[in-house]
Amino acid sequence: MSPSSRLMRFLGACSLLLSCSLLAAAPGFLPVPTGATGLVGDGIAAFLPKGLDPAHLPASLALVKPTTLRGALPDRWSVRPVFSADQQHFRAFVPTTADVDLYGTGEVTGPLRRNGQTITLWNTDNYGYSKDDGRNLYQSHPWVLGLRKDGTAFGVLFDSTWRAQLSCADGITFTSEGPAMPVLVIDRESPEAVLKGLGELTGTMDLPPRWSLGYQQCRWSYHPDSRVRAIADGFRAHHIPCDVIWMDIDYMDGFRVFTFRKDEFPDPAGLNGYLHQRGFKGIWMIDPGVKVDPAYSVYASGRKQGVFVQTATGQEADGDVWPGPSAFPDFTRPETRAWWSALYGDFMAKGVDGVWNDMNEPAVFNAASYTLPEDARHRGGGALAPGPHLQYHNVFGMLMAAASRDGILAANPGKRPFVLTRANFLGGQRYAATWTGDNESKEAHLALSIPMSETLGLSGQPFNGPDLGGFGGKAAPELWARWVGFGAFFPFCRGHAIRGSNDKEPWAFGESTEKAARLALERRYRLLPYFYTLFREASKTGLPVMRPLFLADPKNPAYRAEEQAFLLGGDLLVVPRWAKCQALPDWREVSLVAGDLAEPNQASLRLRPGAIVPLGRVIQSTTEESLDPLTLLVCPDAAGRAEGWLYEDAGDGFGYQKGDYLLTHYQAQRRNGKLEVDIVSSEGQRPRPKRRVLVEVVGVGGVERIEGNSGL
Numbered sequence: 001m002s003p004s005s006r007l008m009r010f011l012g013a014c015s016l017l018l019s020c021s022l023l024a025a026a027p028g029f030l031p032v033p034t035g036a037t038g039l040v041g042d043g044i045a046a047f048l049p050k051g052l053d054p055a056h057l058p059a060s061l062a063l064v065k066p067t068t069l070r071g072a073l074p075d076r077w078s079v080r081p082v083f084s085a086d087q088q089h090f091r092a093f094v095p096t097t098a099d100v101d102l103y104g105t106g107e108v109t110g111p112l113r114r115n116g117q118t119i120t121l122w123n124t125d126n127y128g129y130s131k132d133d134g135r136n137l138y139q140s141h142p143w144v145l146g147l148r149k150d151g152t153a154f155g156v157l158f159d160s161t162w163r164a165q166l167s168c169a170d171g172i173t174f175t176s177e178g179p180a181m182p183v184l185v186i187d188r189e190s191p192e193a194v195l196k197g198l199g200e201l202t203g204t205m206d207l208p209p210r211w212s213l214g215y216q217q218c219r220w221s222y223h224p225d226s227r228v229r230a231i232a233d234g235f236r237a238h239h240i241p242c243d244v245i246w247m248d249i250d251y252m253d254g255f256r257v258f259t260f261r262k263d264e265f266p267d268p269a270g271l272n273g274y275l276h277q278r279g280f281k282g283i284w285m286i287d288p289g290v291k292v293d294p295a296y297s298v299y300a301s302g303r304k305q306g307v308f309v310q311t312a313t314g315q316e317a318d319g320d321v322w323p324g325p326s327a328f329p330d331f332t333r334p335e336t337r338a339w340w341s342a343l344y345g346d347f348m349a350k351g352v353d354g355v356w357n358d359m360n361e362p363a364v365f366n367a368a369s370y371t372l373p374e375d376a377r378h379r380g381g382g383a384l385a386p387g388p389h390l391q392y393h394n395v396f397g398m399l400m401a402a403a404s405r406d407g408i409l410a411a412n413p414g415k416r417p418f419v420l421t422r423a424n425f426l427g428g429q430r431y432a433a434t435w436t437g438d439n440e441s442k443e444a445h446l447a448l449s450i451p452m453s454e455t456l457g458l459s460g461q462p463f464n465g466p467d468l469g470g471f472g473g474k475a476a477p478e479l480w481a482r483w484v485g486f487g488a489f490f491p492f493c494r495g496h497a498i499r500g501s502n503d504k505e506p507w508a509f510g511e512s513t514e515k516a517a518r519l520a521l522e523r524r525y526r527l528l529p530y531f532y533t534l535f536r537e538a539s540k541t542g543l544p545v546m547r548p549l550f551l552a553d554p555k556n557p558a559y560r561a562e563e564q565a566f567l568l569g570g571d572l573l574v575v576p577r578w579a580k581c582q583a584l585p586d587w588r589e590v591s592l593v594a595g596d597l598a599e600p601n602q603a604s605l606r607l608r609p610g611a612i613v614p615l616g617r618v619i620q621s622t623t624e625e626s627l628d629p630l631t632l633l634v635c636p637d638a639a640g641r642a643e644g645w646l647y648e649d650a651g652d653g654f655g656y657q658k659g660d661y662l663l664t665h666y667q668a669q670r671r672n673g674k675l676e677v678d679i680v681s682s683e684g685q686r687p688r689p690k691r692r693v694l695v696e697v698v699g700v701g702g703v704e705r706i707e708g709n710s711g712l
Contacts, residue, residue: 029091032083032180038069043188044197045073049083049090049180057182059383060159061395062142062427064203067159067182079146079154081183092183094156094172099149101560102168103191103548106141106426106459107436109134112451112548112563114144118167123394123423125363125370127438128472129445138361138437140164140394141426141459144172145194151555153191155198157184161395161425178391191554192543198460199542202427205463207539209416210651211281211622212354212433213531214243215521216494217505218467221250224264225271231505232280236620238507238514241521243621245275246356246494247284255323256291258298258343260350272351279621281353283420288360288400289326292318298343299327307336309389312375319364319372328362331399332378332392337406344407354418355404357432360397361423397423401432414653420492426460433463433492441470441501446483450576451563453490457544462535465490465546472498477509481516485601486576488520489527489568491535491545516601522618523592523602527568529614529627533647534569536663545569549584552608558583571611571644575604588635588698593618607698610637612644612666612677622651629692632666632677632712636697640670649686659685666712668695675704679712 035050046067048054054069081092096102102114109129110117121140124131142158144166158164162178174183186197217235222228228245235242251268253259260268272282290299290308302308308327309317318325329336344355364371376389392399401421408417419432428434436452439445449466456464468487469480475497484506487493497504506517524531534545547567550559564579573587577600587606589597592615596602607613613633616626627648636642649661661684668677677695682688693712697704 026084028086029084029089030086032085032090034081034083036069037073039071039073040067040069040184041197041200043186043193044201045077045185045187047081047183047185052180052182058385061161061398061425062157062159062202064201064427064430067184077187079156079185079187081156081185083180085180089175089177090180091173091175092158092181093174094144094183094185096146096171101147101550102144102172103147104141104143104145104155104455104458105166105168106143107137107139107424107434107452107456109137109448109452111561112454113561114168114455116169118165118169121164121166121394123361123397123425125359125361128440129437131370138422139397139424139428139434141456141461142166142174143198143426143459144168145191145458146172147191147550147554147560149557152187152189153194153554154188155186155194157186157198157201157426159184162391163393191551195458195460195543196541202460202542203430204539204542205429205433205461207416207536207656208433208463209418210528210532211243212418213491213528213535214493214622215241215488215524216244216246216283217242218246218494218496219248219504220497220499221248222246223250225267228271229274232275232278234505234507236278238518239620240506240514240518241525241618241620242280244281244283244354244494246496247282249285249287249322249358251284254291255287255321256293256296256298257286257289258347268352269350272353276351279623282351283354283356283418284347284352285356285358286347286404287321287358288328288362288396289319289321289323290329291323292325292327302327302329302339305335305339307333307339309372310377310379311373312377312388314377317372317376320366321359321363328372329400330378331396331403332384332387333381335381337399337403340400340403341407341410344404345411348408348411354420355408357397357401357404357419357421357423360400360421361393362396395425397421398425398428398431401428402430405431416652416654424461429461429463434461435464435492435494436466438471438498439466440472441475441479442473443479445470446479447564449483449487449490450566453546454544454548454563454566457491457546458548460542462538462543462545463491465492465494467494467496469495469497469504471496472501474502475504475509477513480504480509481513481601482576482578484517484520485599486574486603488524489546489574489603491531493524516599519593519596519599519602523596523605525619525626526592526615526617527572527613528622529616529630529646529648530569530572533614533645536647537569549573552585556583571608571613573606573608575606577601577603588700590633590698591703607633607635609635610642611635612642612668614644614646627689627691629694630712631694631696634668634675634677634695634697636668636670636675636699640675642668643680648689649684656684662686662688664688675706677712
């Protein structure tokens, strides 16, 4: 950006601040002066209201390290919050111009572009997104990304866990029911650079086990254990790729967490062994509500150690969930988190591969608020101060996921832990993957699933996706086929169904839908090397795996509101067959498996000119070797050049942290009418496998197939 452009932006911001100071101090709100300010990183600034001591800030649960002012704020810094307060609220207002497009705000319904939208940050069990018109869901992300007309971008992070309202109407307004808090602003040359800055502040996800990128099948519930075996056998019999079968609450003894009902799941270790022998992993649900039952060892030990949330008067804060009256661990206490983590030892010893933390807003059935009372007591400990539920409600699920992750890792120290959580908070990608909660089998939620997942990715959570086909209600075969046709390319890829609904396995709808599902999932499995490379990038940078189209060209206004087509990384464009897109880049359509272009439910996949994408062969699960042969899908640009990367490691464990990985940078160039593909660099100590390499060149006239050499 030129110096004159910076000056004009700064002068415009000064005018906005002057005119908006009165707006921020709305009726009943009085201005609060800005106190300490300064840079905390490259292009990252912190703003503290007067009265907050920069040397003694409250512990942040969103940030990976304390906010430390390192340098003076440049005079021309343009994005500055204005603070105000009334008797019950603290407000931070960030003025914006009309040509700024706003994104982020976490798990939300509604459009990708958030201008004019207002949500409540209060994690809520919201079946079908029906409560409060879906304006508050299961997670809270106090974060907004702004994209300017010139393609530069900024992000605003409000570092508060208290219940709040976040509005993107007439600027950005964060109104909290808690005390004054820091506001952090990232201002950089592009939205990608801002998202990397968010990763610097809130951390990035760890590299997940490779099997978690495969297709996964779930139902409330598959029981008894013979039904689980039948589902696994069904996938193999129908030759439909799948890596994971999920166990919902009905495996438990009276919904007591960390137990198994003896009549239907008498041998969970044997069941997990059966799955493992057939190339599956088993993921089992653990909720936070602990049944109030003195004869139940988990409750008895928790009560003895005083681990549960208390009422305002110091009693146990019980509420009804699936087991009936239940107590809720106070995860703000280090002692409670250690107690919870230790419960996973015996549980994981039965061959459990991953854990699903559900109902952890926490949901409470017999309360008008659907959760614990606002004045319930969390006693804190370590860096966390004691506080009411109003302060810690939004991070209950994140703290639970962190404790679960610690317990799983302690039980299986040689394996990468996998946790899926329903409730979460900004920064929670450090502990768990997520899904978009209890959607329904209807057209509106099919379309909504794309901007919901994109928005989570823009809010720091790359590993997310919806329940394919819809969780609630009856799924029509045509709906399920259309949904899996593009849903196979979400980062988290799981089919799910509520109890009482029709069967929603891929073969349950008839031959036509089964064919659509098989093709879609075979395409995903061919793309697993590319997916895994993108997840490695996400773990390093914080960039989303699934991206909105505007990241392909931030200066193009035609892409700003596109929410039906989406990107996988920077090189693949996914266009659902039903999508009605206003403008798309001129990329080249590719076929990954025979018949995929002719099947009407399959999304159109388009490759960026200048890209090389690695492909594996079709496999039924990630337990099979997929990279022999390795296929390099090459799409030369107008100059005849292309490049791409492939990341490889063991797929599980932590050897990659000590160098046991291979990151290969490929380049292609046409020379004398012939395309040559070379390795220009590699990283890591993992030996290059001896394998066949095929090169498929995607050109205007079609695909040219070239036998590569083992040196690639």
